Every structure is written in structure tokens, then in C-alpha cells.
Amino acid sequence: MxxxxxxxxxxxxxxLDKSATLNTMKQFGLHQVTPEMNEINNQYEKGEISSIEFIAFYKSLFPRASEKDLEGAWNDIILxxxxxxxxxxxxxxxxxxxxxxxxxxxxxxxxxxxxxxxxxxxxxxxxxxxxxxxxxxxxxxxxxxxxxxxxxxxxxxxxxxxxxxxxxxxxxxxxxxxxxxxxxxxxxxxxxxxxxxxxxxxxx
The missing domain is CATH 3.40.50.1000 (HAD superfamily/HAD-like)
Known part of the structure; x- marks a missing residue:
């Protein structure tokens, strides 16, 4: 029972739109999610790194994107x-x-x-x-x-x-x-x- x-x-x-973040990030040069990205995402989901550290990681990979761009792309999944x-x-x-x-x-x-x-x-x-x-x-x-x-x-x-x-x-x-x-x-x-x-x- x-x-x-x-x-x-x-x-x-x-x-959710689970493909939205990847689609948005393509304009900044992301073509596939790497194992390193998956590890960072998992660490962030467990609260092991801060939002500032999380965005900074992606900023280091995609310098053309602003912090605001990256936060927006990350949140595009949420409907x-x-x-x-x-x-x-x-x-x-x-x-x-x-x-x-x-x-x-x-x-x-x-x-x-x-x-x-x-x-x-x-x-x-x-x-x-x-x-x-x-x-x-x-x-x-x-x-x-x-x-x-x-x-x-x-x-x-x-x-x-x-x-x-x-x-x-x-x-x-x-x-x-x-x-x-x-x-x-x-x-x-x-x-x-x-x-x-x-x-x-x-x-x-």
C-alpha cells in the first residue's frame, strides 16, 4: 500500500525545454557537452561550487558571452x-x-x-x-x-x-x-x- x-x-x-541551453550556447561556440562540463554541472547541482564560480567556468570557455548571456542560456531550460x-x-x-x-x-x-x-x-x-x-x-x-x-x-x-x-x-x-x-x-x-x-x- x-x-x-x-x-x-x-x-x-x-x-522544461531540455535542449534550450545547448541551442542558445551554440551562438557562443558550444557544439557538445564535454565530460568536464558534466562534472561542473553536477558539482553545481550538489552545491559544491557557487553560482559565481559556475558562471566563471563557462566564461573561461566562451569569452564572447557575457555573464548575463551565460546565466540566461543556463536558465532557458525553465518554462x-x-x-x-x-x-x-x-x-x-x-x-x-x-x-x-x-x-x-x-x-x-x-x-x-x-x-x-x-x-x-x-x-x-x-x-x-x-x-x-x-x-x-x-x-x-x-x-x-x-x-x-x-x-x-x-x-x-x-x-x-x-x-x-x-x-x-x-x-x-x-x-x-x-x-x-x-x-x-x-x-x-x-x-x-x-x-x-x-x-x-x-x-x-
């Missing part, structure tokens, strides 16, 4: 947060049938952009829906590392088999499943989080 719902953020509640999804999670919270948690790989600049797009009042409404709101850059861990799932389970005294994790990234789903967490690999553009209770797990 599912008692706990653990949600991802991007492409679950807020819409809108539809009101119907906010209404969905608020209604789910009000029913008090499940323990609700958010677990997101994200970083300081993206959260700043999310708040700008949503406005602070809507962001606060969203955040208040969850018993705990875990952002990778605040807790120093990121998906799909097993430690982040174990951390959430242990801190909240949750049983893995009673927890459903909703995420759009297969690697994150595989990692959670390996720990016996129930999962839904939501496919953006096909599935929508508001259809959560059509998932067969709730009719089993």
Missing part, C-alpha cells in the same frame, strides 16, 4: 508551471491521504528563475504542499546516487515499498527501484502528473 509520494520537480510539475498542476498538488495535500515529498536535482540559478516565472506567492504555495522539499544543491546530493534516496527514506522514517517515486528520468527511476522504492517513470508530453491515480499501482 502506497503511503508516501516522492515527486521530482522538472517536467513533472514545471515544464512555465501550469496552474492546473498547482491546483492538483494543493488538492492532494488538503486530502491528507499521503505523505508528500519533493526531491529535485536543481541548482541556485534555476530555482531563482523558477521563482521569477512562477512569482514568489505561487512558489510558496507549491512548497507548502510538501512535508519536506529536497533540492540537491541544498543537501549536497543528487539523483541517481543511491545515497540521496536512502537519506530521504531514513530522515522521514519511510518504508521503500510504501513509497512511490515519480520522475521523468530513467536513470533516476532505475536507482530508486534498486532500493525497492515503487516508481512511475513519467514521460513528458505523453503522461501528466495529474493522472497519477490512473497508475495501475493504485488499483493493485
Amino acid at each position: 502506497i503511503k508516501n509520494l516522492l515527486f521530482d520537480f522538472g517536467d513533472i510539475f514545471i515544464n 512555465d508551471f501550469p496552474e492546473y498542476r498547482l491546483s492538483f498538488i494543493e488538492e492532494l495535500t488538503s486530502k491528507e491521504e499521503f505523505n508528500l515529498f519533493l526531491l529535485s536535482n536543481t541548482n541556485e540559478l534555476h530555482i531563482k528563475k523558477v521563482k521569477e516565472n512562477m512569482n514568489n506567492a505561487r512558489y510558496d504555495r507549491f512548497k507548502k504542499c510538501f512535508q519536506k522539499f529536497y533540492l540537491s544543491h541544498e543537501i549536497g546530493m543528487r539523483k541517481p546516487d543511491h545515497e540521496i534516496y536512502k537519506y530521504v527514506l531514513k530522515e522521514n522514517n519511510l518504508k521503500a515499498e510504501e513509497t512511490l517515486f515519480i520522475d521523468d528520468t530513467p536513470e533516476n527511476i532505475i536507482a530508486a527501484s534498486a532500493l525497492n522504492i515503487q516508481t512511475w517513470n513519467l514521460e513528458p508530453g505523453v503522461d501528466d502528473v495529474v493522472d497519477l491515480f490512473k497508475n495501475p499501482i493504485f488499483s493493485a
Whole structure:
């Protein structure tokens, strides 16, 4: 029986354009993401480097781009947060049938952009829906590392088999499943989080 719902953020509640940053950066000479860039991005998502250090790294690679250009390109991935999804999670919270948690790989600049797009009042409404709101850059861990799932389970005294994790990234789903967490690999553009209770797990 599912008692706990653990949600991802991007492409679950807020819409993303995952190709936007690369497309924007092409004008500054970026043609592919290198292993070094991936490592820096992961460090930034875990809060191991500051926003200033993060932008400075890319500035050193693409000197034609200003700091403002680079921040804008990085944030181009962030789109809108539809009101119907906010209404969905608020209604789910009000029913008090499940323990609700958010677990997101994200970083300081993206959260700043999310708040700008949503406005602070809507962001606060969203955040208040969850018993705990875990952002990778605040807790120093990121998906799909097993430690982040174990951390959430242990801190909240949750049983893995009673927890459903909703995420759009297969690697994150595989990692959670390996720990016996129930999962839904939501496919953006096909599935929508508001259809959560059509998932067969709730009719089993």
C-alpha cells in the first residue's frame, strides 16, 4: 500500500525545454557537452561550487558571452508551471491521504528563475504542499546516487515499498527501484502528473 509520494520537480510539475541551453550556447561556440562540463554541472547541482564560480567556468570557455548571456542560456531550460498542476498538488495535500515529498536535482540559478516565472506567492504555495522539499544543491546530493534516496527514506522514517517515486528520468527511476522504492517513470508530453491515480499501482 502506497503511503508516501516522492515527486521530482522538472517536467513533472514545471515544464522544461531540455535542449534550450545547448541551442542558445551554440551562438557562443558550444557544439557538445564535454565530460568536464558534466562534472561542473553536477558539482553545481550538489552545491559544491557557487553560482559565481559556475558562471566563471563557462566564461573561461566562451569569452564572447557575457555573464548575463551565460546565466540566461543556463536558465532557458525553465518554462512555465501550469496552474492546473498547482491546483492538483494543493488538492492532494488538503486530502491528507499521503505523505508528500519533493526531491529535485536543481541548482541556485534555476530555482531563482523558477521563482521569477512562477512569482514568489505561487512558489510558496507549491512548497507548502510538501512535508519536506529536497533540492540537491541544498543537501549536497543528487539523483541517481543511491545515497540521496536512502537519506530521504531514513530522515522521514519511510518504508521503500510504501513509497512511490515519480520522475521523468530513467536513470533516476532505475536507482530508486534498486532500493525497492515503487516508481512511475513519467514521460513528458505523453503522461501528466495529474493522472497519477490512473497508475495501475493504485488499483493493485
